[in-house]
Amino acid sequence: MIPYGRQTIEAEDLAAVAEALQSGWLTTGPRVEAFEKAFGETLGVAHNVAVNSGTAALHAAMHALKVGPGDEVIVPAITFAASANCAVYEGAAPVFADVESDTLLIDPASVAGKITARTKAIVAVDYAGQPADYEALGALARKHNLKIVADACHAPGAAYKGRAVGSLADISTFSFHPVKHLTTAEGGMASTQDAGLAASMRRFRSHGIDSDHRQRSLNGTFAYDMVELGYNYRLSDLQCALGIAQLPRLAAWVARRRAIAARYDAAFANLPFARPLAARADRLHAYHLYVVELDLEALGMDRARAFNLLRAAGVGANVHYSPVHLMTFYRERFGTGEGQCPVAERAAERILSLPVFPLMTDADAARVIDAVAGLAK
Ligand SMILES: Cc1ncc(COP(=O)(O)O)c(C=O)c1O
Known part of the structure; x- marks a missing residue:
């Protein structure tokens, strides 16, 4: 994995x-x-x-x-x-x-x-x-x-x-x-x-x-x-x-993270169902996480299934994050809940973080790309 x-x-x-x-x-x-x-x-x-x-x-x-x-x-x-x-x-x-x-x-x-x-x-x-x-x-x-x-x-x-x-x-x-x-x-x-x-x-x-x-x-x-x-x-x-x-x-590690992200960006540009989050041109993104938003309707599956399929293919996908205002503690203590942050609530159902870290090889990145592309099959 x-x-x-x-x-x-x-x-x-x-x-x-x-x-x-x-x-x-x-x-x-x-x-x-x-x-x-x-x-x-x-x-x-x-x-x-x-x-x-x-x-x-x-x-x-x-x-x-x-x-x-x-x-x-x-x-x-x-x-x-x-x-x-x-x-x-x-x-x-x-x-x-x-x-x-x-x-x-x-x-x-x-x-x-x-x-x-x-x-x-x-x-x-x-x-x-x-x-x-x-x-x-x-x-x-x-x-x-x-x-x-x-x-x-x-x-x-x-x-x-x-x-x-x-x-x-x-x-x-x-x-x-x-x-x-x-x-x-x-x-x-x-x-x-x-x-x-x-x-x-x-x-x-x-x-x-x-x-x-x-x-x-x-x-x-x-x-x-x-x-x-x-x-x-x-x-x-x-x-x-x-x-x-x-x-x-640190600088070389950030550069390596950015290089892996660039590979993902290029590969996912042609996938209709996995949209990488936007990177603003005026910022240097350090890519602690590489997050894609899935088009679940186009994929015809829910996020949990996509998560499980990636895991089965050896890709340790994760979710960052479930919205904090929907956590039990915040609901109970501060009365937060659905509808307060609709953009976050919608996105949180669709995002997946894909592996990105400096020791990843190009072959690892290719495996991740293949596994994501394979979701459509
Ligand atoms: C955005 C953000 N803030 C704060 C923290 C807390 O950091 P730590 O785990 O070192 O306490 C984390 C850790 O995951 C984080 O991702």
Whole structure:
């Protein structure tokens, strides 16, 4: 089975982790700062806070932006639940915006219609690896005094109008889960150009304490204060060592993902029943996911059957995502449901993610193409 996504672990990764294990610093050591610095240099972003998941990065971002009870946060309906959950962690209410029908990115027109006096922030998801429309979202944010968090968990290495993802929002969040572009097993980063927001997120990842173990050790002091409530969201030195080792290959990995996507695009252009999601000409798409929308009427089958046929052909297709506003928790807690985001609801019944990851060979891609074409038989 060709999975939909998979990490790349090579000799330098093993060596880097082994070295970290022997270094004396397993966590809160020098590799954390080194990873933050290297990651920031790759994206061109000044302040980077390493945390132990993309979810923790989103939570820290909400806290730093002072999202709280009584606030609303606008989130696209098509995303991973964490994009919305982070608002709930801080006592706010997510409000679901619909998506553009051809890209499934958050639709600025829908966002505009969901802004109220309570709206505090927008979580813009760079779904599948393509940046959202930050120009349109930025105009709304300026007009209504809102903050933007880029959930860029799918999009390190992507760009919008020549500007790197990471620099497009007040805070950008990344995930280093194994299916993502680079991995630290579990891990995340919150990136910002704002030193104050970064300082808040640094405290938040370590209990709300104003210094960490290494700083106190360097300063020869034991005293610290806990100035607010935080969590243990720290990323270990072992994981940061892996991240540092992975980073130099990020650009080549994005290029390989794009090359596989180009093969799929060319092959599916002639298939009447599998429409790849649109890639905007003004963006560099990092292809965390390659998503096709099936024309189920033309195919004469439901999506579950297409999914099972692909799996039977050794293609680990997947679905990203079922709309978050249709999840039981959101229905029960926030009264969300069908009809609130009709474009997302329709597309979510028809999409399939096909395998795309750097270690895939051209022969693997050809197998995927054959399996998709074979659905019509
Ligand atoms: C869009 C999006 N946001 C947030 C996350 C959460 O990242 P993590 O799994 O590292 O907590 C994910 C992970 O799949 C994601 O896809």
